[in-house]
Amino acid sequence: MGGMGFFDSLFAGKRSTPASSVTFHLDQAAHMYEDGNIGLEATTLDITPDSKRVAVIGLNGAGKTTLLKLLDGALAATSGTVRIEADGTAYDPAVKRDLKHVEDLVGRVRREEIPNAYYKAASIREAIDLPLKKHKVPESERQAIIGNLFAHFDLASVAREPASALDSEKRHLLAIAAALSFFPAAIVADEPTKGLDEVASARVAKALFSYDKQVVFATHDTDLIVRPEYAIGRVLVVDDHRVVFDGVPREAVDFYTDLVRSKYEAAKGDRA
Secondary structure (H helix, E strand, O other), X not given: OOHHHHHHHHHOOOOOOOOOXXXXXXXXXXXXXXXXXXXXXXXXXXXXXXXXXXXXXXXXXXOHHHHHHHHHOOOOOOEEEEEEEEOOEEEOOOOHHHHHHHHHHEEEEEOOOOOHHHHHOOOHHHHHHHHHHHOOOOHHHHHHHHHHHHHHOOOHHHOOOOHHHOOHHHHHHHHHHHHHOOOOOEEEEEOOOOOOOHHHHHHHHHHHHHOOOEEEEEOOOHHHHHOHHHOOOEEEEEEOOEEEEEEOHHHHHXXXXXXXXXXXXXXXXXXX
8 A cells, every 4th residue: 555645545634744755955965973983975966756766785884874864864964964855845954943854754764673662562553553642643543554554564463462572574574664653755774674585675675665655775785776676766876985876776786796896806906
């Protein structure tokens, strides 16, 4: 079931309709950590709703996670600017009053990590329900939201299980469902299939990309990003804390393969 059509029907005549998409603007945005390490060099790029699914690939430590955290507001740029635009209004995650809007607009997924509070709940259904209840979402809407998410992400059969009882695949699915429970306009996901075997990875990817939501995600799985059924339209290659390639999946994978090969050859030469 498509996400926004479902939620539009819930909100019709009740509250303002959630934004259906966002545009990410980075203008010479960079981040240096407090210890002096560079997370991302000055980067200028736009990610628009036309880029429905954008992959970010690169070696460990290249800067992928820093880039994603700038996009979802988890980190503020230490120089340059980041703007998240929705419905004609632009928000700056570095400004406290804007950050709440960014957090509402952009759902965060970190591998299979779920909120610590979920482990305290008696069941994963209760874990999803309690935050909605605290935000005064009526019970009928809460049940509809949870039912929709659990059906789409194949969690209905384990709805009464505690989070601690879930296997890795279900935790990955729950992490995505949790990020979607407050109907953000977009998802920023850091390695949403990490650690899964090929079959489980395919199921999680299918669930994520078949949900009607704008997605920016990091991955090491280059096979995943070229599979036509996932319709990944754009790939950013990050290396040495810079975006060094921005293009279509097949060309990005070829570029990345050559990049890794050249680094391997250089390292082998250094050892000789």
